[in-house]
Amino acid sequence: MTNTTLSGSDFLLVEGGKRLKGAVKISGSKNASLPIMMATLLTKEPCVVRNVPTLLDVKNAVELLELIGANVKFEDHNVFVEVKRLQNYVAPDYLVRRMRASILVAGPLLARLGKAVVGMPGGCSIGARLIDQHLKVFEKGGAFITVRNGYIHMEVEKIKPVEHTFEVITVTGTENALMFLSRCEKRSILRNTALEPEVIDLIEVLRKMGVDIEVEGRTMVIRGNPELRGFDHTVIPDRIEAGTLAVAGFITGGDVVLEGVCPEHMGSQLEKLKEAGAVIEILGLDKIRVIGNSKINPLEISTSEYPGFPTDMQAQFTVLCCIADGVSQITENIFENRFQHVNELQRMGAKINLKGRTAIVFGQDRLSGAEVFSTDLRASASLVLAGLVAEGTTVVREIHHLDRGYERLEDKLNTLGARIERITNARSTG
Structure with a gap:
């Protein structure tokens, strides 16, 4: 699959249930x-x-x-x-x-x-x-x-x-x-x-x-x-792409090595992954290994400026919390309108209550494949991650948002064992 044609009419078909395993190179920021x-x-x-x-x-x-x-x-x-x-x-x-x-x-x-x-x-x-x-x-x-x-x-x-x-x-x-x-x-x-x-x-x-x-x-x-x-x-490595792929590896119960990363830029993300139950290994100066397991612990997350937890990773961790064993609480302190992905995750069966700038996420065993629509860059990545752990196939629309900030995300996930297909210029405009 290629990502050379970037169009607002492109969409992704994400087949759930695949365990991610292998190594992937992180792009520049x-x-x-x-x-x-x-x-x-x-x-x-x-x-x-x-x-x-x-x-x-x-x-x-x-x-x-x-x-x-x-x-x-x-x-x-x-x-x-x-x-x-x-x-x-x-x-x-x-x-x-x-x-x-x-x-x-x-x-x-x-x-x-x-x-x-x-x-x-x-x-x-x-x-x-x-x-x-x-x-x-x-x-x-x-x-x-x-x-x-x-x-x-x-x-x-x-x-x-x-x-x-x-x-x-x-x-x-x-x-x-x-x-x-x-x-x-x-x-x-x-x-x-x-x-x-x-x-x-x-x-x-x-x-x-x-x-x-x-x-x-x-x-x-x-x-x-x-x-x-x-x-x-x-340019330095993209810590948000690295975090997105780390979450993908963890929630699928996978074993993923991120190459070309800067671990010191990812401190708050890695700490939350450890809290959730991930095994994190720092392999030298520019490699991180992320290993998932069958149980995901609930989290309390509050976004803040660096070196705090990045707002750009809030949506991806929301997906993690959707399948955690318990109730999580996520507070968004940077942007007032950054829970637009919640409505789309609810289409997939997620149980999330919004109270102002806080999301209460009730974890469950799995999500269900559905047709969902990207509303912004990081929301689009979260919907792809949700598709990876959903039963059946998820259709992710409006992925021009995804292409603004991720280089061939579906190809990188596919090299790790995911099954994602990009359908180009196929959606009816009538």
Whole structure:
């Protein structure tokens, strides 16, 4: 099976009851690749970003870079970018609606060109995810900002040093602020910043480019450089893909080795898997073995910023709790609308009660195959996992969400013994 054709009309047929066993290679991180690709706009020199996954979001990022004036070549998981001259400073609405990370062009464009016009962000429908935290940093740095006809217009003559405390911890807000300040030579201070591994990966890139960044706790001190260099950087492994495959191995009673991972990035996920009854073995620097058994213990999970339990793994662990031996409680603290997968899991027989931002999950022996619809990226992955432990066949629709953030997930699961078939362009639109 291939994943070369990515279409909103594609769907997956997932046959349940297969025990997963074997080894699988983890792709590079989507959430690290996108900001690093945007950082190439900061310099005229050639840049190379390695270990980039082949995803819809990455293809959209390439399209956006080319529109702005970048010369981009994407082959064999490597992105080669050179932006000798910025020809455009507008991120059009149709692209931004496809991919919320498009807002990350704002910081680099303001830093290098002094202008940026960006459509209001789109992406997954999992919550408000307001960008006011980005704009407040830009304004403190001297930017004049207006909103007209659905676009954010930003302009700055000369970026001033900034001292700013984020009101809430924001990953993309921290990343945009770092790139915005990367050419300002005077010292800036950002407090209450995000410390996700993907943010730290961007910091490593900016350091390679010539930016001095010190990190102490959640405080970052930035001294920029008006002449930034090109870079050659290998993106970190995708801890969310790794976690998704780890859960898949565990809930099927399998024995799965994840290769090319960074165990230290997965601490909270691995701890919860151990609580649930998984045997976890760290095999050297970049391999993890996950072994399931017949009993799954119920869990209490509360999502929070890194190093806490990631919101991007909440839906997958909800599936685990659906077949646990007891009652689990899952509280979502990051996004207010991230339980959309619950309705679809209930179609498969899951017993889940929602009370505000908390899901009470009553475990049972098994789920039942059904036709279900993806509502967002991580929800789509959770429905595939549910199909793996359901009786019969599950049809997972709207998998363009899945293709935004997982590279050939069905193929990787099939190499471990799953039976998943992608049906392409076969759904009636009448």
